[in-house]
Structures are given as structure tokens and as C-alpha cells.
Amino acid sequence: MTVFFKALLKSLFPQRCAYCGKVVSADEYACGDCRKILPRIEGEICSRCGRAKKECSCNGEKYFLSQAAPFCYEGVVRRGLHVFKFRNGRQNSEAYCYEMAETVRQRYADKKFDYIVPVPMTKKSVRRRGYNQVEILAEGLAELLGAEFRNDILFKIYETEKQHGISYILRKGNLTGVFDVPEPEKVRGKSVLLCDDISTSGETFNECAKMLWLADASEICCISLALTNPRKKNKSKK
Ligand SMILES: [Zn+2]
Numbered sequence: 001m002t003v004f005f006k007a008l009l010k011s012l013f014p015q016r017c018a019y020c021g022k023v024v025s026a027d028e029y030a031c032g033d034c035r036k037i038l039p040r041i042e043g044e045i046c047s048r049c050g051r052a053k054k055e056c057s058c059n060g061e062k063y064f065l066s067q068a069a070p071f072c073y074e075g076v077v078r079r080g081l082h083v084f085k086f087r088n089g090r091q092n093s094e095a096y097c098y099e100m101a102e103t104v105r106q107r108y109a110d111k112k113f114d115y116i117v118p119v120p121m122t123k124k125s126v127r128r129r130g131y132n133q134v135e136i137l138a139e140g141l142a143e144l145l146g147a148e149f150r151n152d153i154l155f156k157i158y159e160t161e162k163q164h165g166i167s168y169i170l171r172k173g174n175l176t177g178v179f180d181v182p183e184p185e186k187v188r189g190k191s192v193l194l195c196d197d198i199s200t201s202g203e204t205f206n207e208c209a210k211m212l213w214l215a216d217a218s219e220i221c222c223i224s225l226a227l228t229n230p231r232k233k234n235k236s237k238k
């Protein structure tokens with residue numbers, strides 16, 4: 001989006017809290033109430049799964065080096081993301097990109113990513129929704145980090161059942177062969193930051209990372225806006 005277009009949009013629509021929708025001043029991303037209760041992942045953090053150490057869910061080897069996220073998928077973050085995903089709340093993305101960029105700067109301070117790659121959706125899902133919320137996040141993040149946004153490397157070939165609703169065992173098998181890197185030379189020797197909105201078990205990231213690893217990407221890390229707590233029963237309605 002051009003600077004002019006952004007300014008125009010801002011003058012037409014008031015800035016809203018990205019978590020509850022309340023009108024806030026133009027330089028704010030969240031209202032005072034939400035800021036106080038944002039479910040940030042804090043304290044001692046596991047460098048592998050990105051969760052607080054007491055909620056660590058690390059299980060086995062992964063094709064990526066590390067996962068990170070600013071938030072737990074609960075409370076106002078869950079609410080905001082739901083609007084963003086299902087009710088065209090694209091305005092929220094600026095706040096989310098800002099938060100993810102901060103997390104990348106802290107957690108991956110020693111890394112320089114060549115490419116920011118969104119976890120892909122099938123063309124059919126994008127058509128159904130009218131937009132690709134993960135690409136919106138990845139593109140905004142790439143801009144903030146000064147890295148290249150690449151949606152021409154990794155593709156989702158066919159639809160799977162929603163990851164949220166199914167058990168861990170099913171989830172693993174459910175993803176095999178779903179993603180593809182048709183032109184591996186595009187990513188050979190490159191360091192990649194994979195981006196998604198929510199990560200549940202890390203299996204989607206892992207399957208994407210596997211394809212990038214097979215294509216000889218030099219390093220693969222992951223960022224999402226939120227991580228579910230694997231110890232809690234997932235009560236998501238989706
Ligand atoms: Zn709010």
C-alpha cells in the first residue's frame with residue numbers, strides 16, 4: 001500500500017483497537033483496557049516451541065530451528081484474530097505486524113532473514129474468504145523487518161481438514177504432501193522466516209519447513225501472532 005493510500009484510509013476510517021474494536025487515537029493499536037490484559041508470552045521462554053517454559057510442548061525433532069510469537073491464543077487476542085480472519089478485519093493487521101516484528105527483533109536478534117514466507121492457503125480457500133489473512137500479516141512483517149516477502153515459493157496443493165478441530169495424531173498424517181516447493185532453486189541457500197496467524201501443534205510449520213529444507217533453504221525459523229496452549233483443551237469454535 002502506498003503512503004498516500006494509507007493516509008487516505010486513515011482519514012476515512014477511525015483507528016480502532018485491534019483486539020476489541022473500540023475507537024482509539026490514531027497513534028494507538030490497542031485501547032487501554034486491552035493493553036492491560038493482552039496475553040503476552042513472557043518470562044522464561046522455550047527457544048524451540050516459543051511458549052513459556054511451563055507450557056513447553058516440545059516433541060521430537062523439527063525441520064525448523066525455532067518458533068516465536070508475541071501472544072497466547074486466548075482472551076482479546078483470540079477475539080481480535082477472529083474478527084481479522086472471518087469478518088474482514090483487515091485494519092487489525094498493522095497492530096499484529098508491529099507486535100510480530102517486535103518479537104522477531106527480540107527473539108531472532110542474531111538472525112538476518114532473506115525471505116518472509118507465508119504459510120500458504122489453497123486458491124480455493126482464498127477465494128472463499130476473499131483475502132488471505134496470512135499473506136497480509138507476512139507482507140506487513142516483511143516491510144517492517146526490511147526483508148523480502150515471497151509468496152511464490154511455497155504452495156498448498158490441496159485442502160485439508162481444519163487443524164484446530166482434530167487430534168494431534170490425525171493432524172500429523174493430515175498434512176503429509178499438502179505443501180510443495182515447485183522451484184527449489186528459488187530458496188536454495190536462503191534463510192527463511194515462515195509466518196502464520198496461529199500455531200497449534202507446530203505441525204503445519206513443520207510440514208512447510210520440511211519442504212523448504214528439502215529445497216536446501218539454509219535456515220528456517222517460524223513466527224506467528226499467537227500460539228495455543230497445548231495443555232489446555234482447545235475450546236475454539238472453528
Ligand atoms: Zn481494546
Ligand SMILES: [Zn+2]
Pocket residue numbers: 046047048049050051056057058
Ligand atoms: Zn518448548
